[in-house]
Amino acid sequence: MLRLLNIEYLKLRYSRSARILIITYFILITFIALIASIEFNIGQIEFRVADQGIFNFPYIWHFNSYIAALLKLFLAIVIVSMMSNEYSNRTIKQNLIDGMSKKEFILSKFITVLVFAGISTLFLFIVSLILGYSFSDFTEFSIVTSDLEYLLAYFVKLTGFFAFCMFLGILVKRSAFALGFLVVWYIFENILHAILKFKIFKGTDTASDIMQFFPLQAISNLIVEPFSRLNAVQAAATQIGEALDKDYGIHWYQLLIVIAWIAIFVYLSLALLKKRDL
Amino acid sequence: METILSLNNLTKRFGKLTAVDDLSFSIEKGNVYGILGPNGSGKSTTLGMVLNVVNKTSGEFRWFDGGLSTHEALKKVGAIIEHPNFYPYMTAVQNLALVCKIKGTDEKKIHEKLEIVGLLDRKDSKFSTFSLGMKQRLAIASALLNDPEILILDEPTNGLDPQGIHQIRVIIRNIAAGGTTILLASHLLDEVEKVCSHVVIIRKGKKLYSGPVDEIVSSHGFFEVKAPDMEKLQRLLKDHPKIGKINFTEGLITAFLTEPMNAEEINSYLFEKGLSLSYLIKRKESLEEQFLQLTNQISQN
Numbered sequence: 001m002l003r004l005l006n007i008e009y010l011k012l013r014y015s016r017s018a019r020i021l022i023i024t025y026f027i028l029i030t031f032i033a034l035i036a037s038i039e040f041n042i043g044q045i046e047f048r049v050a051d052q053g054i055f056n057f058p059y060i061w062h063f064n065s066y067i068a069a070l071l072k073l074f075l076a077i078v079i080v081s082m083m084s085n086e087y088s089n090r091t092i093k094q095n096l097i098d099g100m101s102k103k104e105f106i107l108s109k110f111i112t113v114l115v116f117a118g119i120s121t122l123f124l125f126i127v128s129l130i131l132g133y134s135f136s137d138f139t140e141f142s143i144v145t146s147d148l149e150y151l152l153a154y155f156v157k158l159t160g161f162f163a164f165c166m167f168l169g170i171l172v173k174r175s176a177f178a179l180g181f182l183v184v185w186y187i188f189e190n191i192l193h194a195i196l197k198f199k200i201f202k203g204t205d206t207a208s209d210i211m212q213f214f215p216l217q218a219i220s221n222l223i224v225e226p227f228s229r230l231n232a233v234q235a236a237a238t239q240i241g242e243a244l245d246k247d248y249g250i251h252w253y254q255l256l257i258v259i260a261w262i263a264i265f266v267y268l269s270l271a272l273l274k275k276r277d278l
Numbered sequence: 279m280e281t282i283l284s285l286n287n288l289t290k291r292f293g294k295l296t297a298v299d300d301l302s303f304s305i306e307k308g309n310v311y312g313i314l315g316p317n318g319s320g321k322s323t324t325l326g327m328v329l330n331v332v333n334k335t336s337g338e339f340r341w342f343d344g345g346l347s348t349h350e351a352l353k354k355v356g357a358i359i360e361h362p363n364f365y366p367y368m369t370a371v372q373n374l375a376l377v378c379k380i381k382g383t384d385e386k387k388i389h390e391k392l393e394i395v396g397l398l399d400r401k402d403s404k405f406s407t408f409s410l411g412m413k414q415r416l417a418i419a420s421a422l423l424n425d426p427e428i429l430i431l432d433e434p435t436n437g438l439d440p441q442g443i444h445q446i447r448v449i450i451r452n453i454a455a456g457g458t459t460i461l462l463a464s465h466l467l468d469e470v471e472k473v474c475s476h477v478v479i480i481r482k483g484k485k486l487y488s489g490p491v492d493e494i495v496s497s498h499g500f501f502e503v504k505a506p507d508m509e510k511l512q513r514l515l516k517d518h519p520k521i522g523k524i525n526f527t528e529g530l531i532t533a534f535l536t537e538p539m540n541a542e543e544i545n546s547y548l549f550e551k552g553l554s555l556s557y558l559i560k561r562k563e564s565l566e567e568q569f570l571q572l573t574n575q576i577s578q579n
Binding site: 095 | 355361377379
C-alpha cells in the first residue's frame with residue numbers, strides 16, 4: 001500500500017502543473033473564510049454575510065462542505081491528467097514492464113484518490129472548526145460535533161467524483177477529451193432528467209427517483225444546497241407564503257448509491273486496463 | 279542449463295490478423311539471443327506478451343521455473359521496448375528512482391548504472407531535454423537497475439545516428455561480456471550477427487529457425503574459384519563428389535559443398551588434374567544470405 005502511494009507521490013511531486021493545481025485548490029478552500037467579510041448595502045440596510053449565521057455550528061458543516069465541494073474540479077483535472085498522461089507518455093507500459101501488475105496500477109491511482117479526498121476532508125474540518133469558533137454564536141461541544149455526517153458525505157462525494165474522473169482518464173486516454181466527456185455526460189444527465197421530468201413522468205416524482213441512480217446526480221444529491229436553509233431566506237419565503245420544507249439531511253441510501261458507483265468505476269478501470277493491449 | 283523464459287505455442291490475433299502464430303522457443307541462461315525478422319513480423323508483439331502489456335490469445339509462456347506471477351517475475355527482468363518511455367518532467371535520477379520503487383530495488387545503484395551508459399553529467403537534466411540517443415541510454419540504465427537475470431531490448435538502435443548506434447552496441451557488448459543473458463529483437467542482421475550467439479528467426483509470426491547463429495543453414499560453405507581455363511575448371515568441379523551446385527557469374531565460379539571439405543583438398547585435387555587456380559576462397563554464407571535463403575525457402579513452400 002505504502003509502496004504504491006509512494007510511487008504515485010513521486011509521479012505527482014515533480015509535475016509542476018499538478019503541484020500548482022493542488023496548492024490552488026487548498027488555498028481556495030481557506031478562502032471560504034473570505035465570505036465572512038462580504039458586505040453590501042441594500043438601500044439603508046447594511047448586510048453582512050457573516051451575520052446571517054452561515055458560520056454557526058452546526059450549520060457551518062453543511063455550508064462549508066457544499067461550498068468546498070464546488071472546488072473539486074481543480075483536483076479532478078489533476079486526477080484526469082494523472083491517468084491520461086500515463087497513456088500519452090506511454091509510461092503505463094513501462095510501469096507494467098518494470099514489474100507493476102495492472103491491479104497494483106489501478107490500486108495506486110485509487111489510493112491517491114482516497115488520499116486526496118481524505119486530506120480535503122481533514123482540511124475542511126480544520127478550516128470550518130477555526131471559522132466556527134471565530135464566528136459561531138454557539139460553541140458548546142455537543143452542538144459543534146452535531147451534523148458531522150456532512151463531512152462523511154463530503155468525503156464520499158469527492159471520492160465518487162474522483163473515481164469517475166479516474167475511469168474517464170483511462171477510458172478516453174486524453175485529458176482534455178476526458179474532461180470534455182465529463183461535461184458532455186453532465187449535460188446528458190440534465191437533458192435526460194428534463195425529458196423524464198417534463199415529458200414522460202409529468203407531475204410525479206418518478207423522474208427524480210430514477211435520476212438519483214445516475215453517477216453525477218447521485219454525487220450531487222449527497223449534499224443539498226444550504227442557502228435556502230438560512231434564517232433570512234426562510235423568513236422571506238414564509239412572508240411570500242411559500243413553505244420551504246426541503247430535506248437537507250444526509251441519507252444512507254444516497255451514500256450507498258455513490259459507494260456502489262465508486263466500486264463500479266474502480267472495477268471498470270481495472271477491467272478496461274486488463275482487456276486492452278498497450 | 280537454466281531456462282529463463284520458455285514460450286509454448288504462443289499465439290496472438292488482432293481480429294483476422296495473426297501477429298504471432300504458434301510460437302515456441304526457450305531462452306537459456308548466459309546466452310545472447312536475437313529475435314530476427316522483418317518489420318511487422320511479430321517481434322514486438324511477442325515481447326509485449328511476455329512483458330505483460332499485450333494479452334495473449336492462446337498458448338502460454340513461463341518465466342524462470344514458472345513459480346512467479348508475471349509481474350513478480352518482471353521485477354527480475356530488465357526490458358526496454360521500441361521507444362524509451364519516461365516522465366518528461368522528471369530528471370534522469372528522479373525517473374530512475376521511480377523505477378527503483380516499482381522494482382523494489384535499492385536506489386544506490388542509480389549512480390553506477392548512469393555511469394555505465396555515460397549519462398552521469400546529465401543526471402539532473404529533465405528527460406524532455408534528452409536526445410533520442412540519450413533517452414535510449416537512460417532506458418538501458420533503467421533496465422539494468424535491478425541487475426536483471428535477463429535484459430530484453432527491442433530495436434535498441436532504431437532511429438539513432440551512427441554514433442548513437444555505436445554507443446549502444448558497445449554498451450550491449452559490455453553487458454553481454456559480463457555474463458548477462460540478453461534477448462535482442464531486431465530487423466538489422468548485422469546487429470544480431472555482431473552481438474548474438476543464438477537466433478530465433480520469425481516471419482509473419484511463425485518461427486523459421488531457432489538455434490546457434492552459425493548453424494542457421496545446414497550448409498558446409500562454398501568455394502569461390504577462378505582459373506585461366508574456366509571451362510576445364512567447371513568440368514573438374516562437376517566431377518568432384520563433394521561438390522553440388524555450381525554457379526558461374528562474372529568470371530567467378532561459386533561451388534557449393536555437399537560435404538565438408540577444406541581449401542587444401544580442392545586445391546591439390548585440381549592441381550593433380552593439371553589445373554592451377556588463380557583465385558580460391560572458402561566462405562560461409564553471411565547471416566544476411568542465410569536469412570534471405572531461409573525466408574525465401576519458406577515462402578516458396
